[in-house]
Amino acid sequence: MTGDEVKRLQETYSEYLRAGRWRHDSPGHQQMAKERSDAIETLINVWSRPPLSKCRILDVGCGYGNQLGWFNDRGVQPENLFGVDLLPAHIEISRKRYPTFNLIQSNAEHLSFPDYAFDIVIAFKMAENIASEMLRVLKKSGAILWYDLRYPSPRNRSVRAMTRRRISRLFPGTVTQLKSTSLLPPLANGPGRRAPITYPLLAGIPFLRSHYLGLTTATPPIP
Structure with a gap:
């Protein structure tokens, strides 16, 4: 990623923050977050790994630290x-x-960690130019937890849909458990206070789910 691209991303995200484009306090978003949390817990629980309390975890693009929390x-x-x-x-x-977490402002194309340093690497927005670094710092027995759009954005042509084929290309020789999740944001944010009732109903319709949640490992999980 060039210096100009880094600057463009910084300016874009900063503008989103100033405009309040990403609201995390709406009832629909809260339902989406709960659904995602439950799905992550299920994936983590079936993964063959060391005890979660012993894992070293890296969040690439950690935002406000929610997932680390x-x-x-x-x-x-x-x-x-x-x-x-x-x-x-x-x-x-x-x-x-x-304040007790290890948080660094950095371009993830060049992670300042040794090889095989982490049991879990998280990315809630995948990018081709960081995939090799994620693999480099991941233990051979580790897992990549990712969450990304399953549909392209009609408003932003630079947004690419995440598919099983693309994940296989980014992380060759791996196995991915895949789950569609998260109601399309315009529908999730629409019902307001009725979200606890309407969200599960609409999210039960497969083509209305906007994202994939995946756990990518070198070997299949143990049943």
Whole structure:
């Protein structure tokens, strides 16, 4: 990623923040977050791994640290939780929220960690130019937890849909457990206070789910 591309991404995300484009307090978003959390817990529980409390975890594009906080709530110690993000504003806020986590403002194309350092690497927005670095720092027995759009964005041609084929190309020789999840945002944000009732009904319709949640490993999970 060139310096101009980094600057463009920083400016784009900063503008989204100023405009309040991403709202996390709506009832629909809260239902989406709960659905995703439950799905992540299911994937993690069936993964053959060391005890979660012993895992070292890296979140690539950690944002405000929400996902690292999720793992901390489930017993992962702060010294084993690491996050990197391109935006200084994200790191500043996440450090205030989670002062004991290891949080770094950095371009994820060049991760400052040794090879095979982490049991779990998280990416809630996949990018081809960071896949090799994610694999480099992942233990051979580790897992990549990812969450990304399953449909292209009609408003942004630069957004690419994440598919099983694309994941296989980004992470060759791996196995992916895949689950469609998250109601399309315009529908999720529409019902307001009725979201606890309407969200599960609409999210039960497969083609209305906007994202894939995946767990990618070198070997299949043990049943």
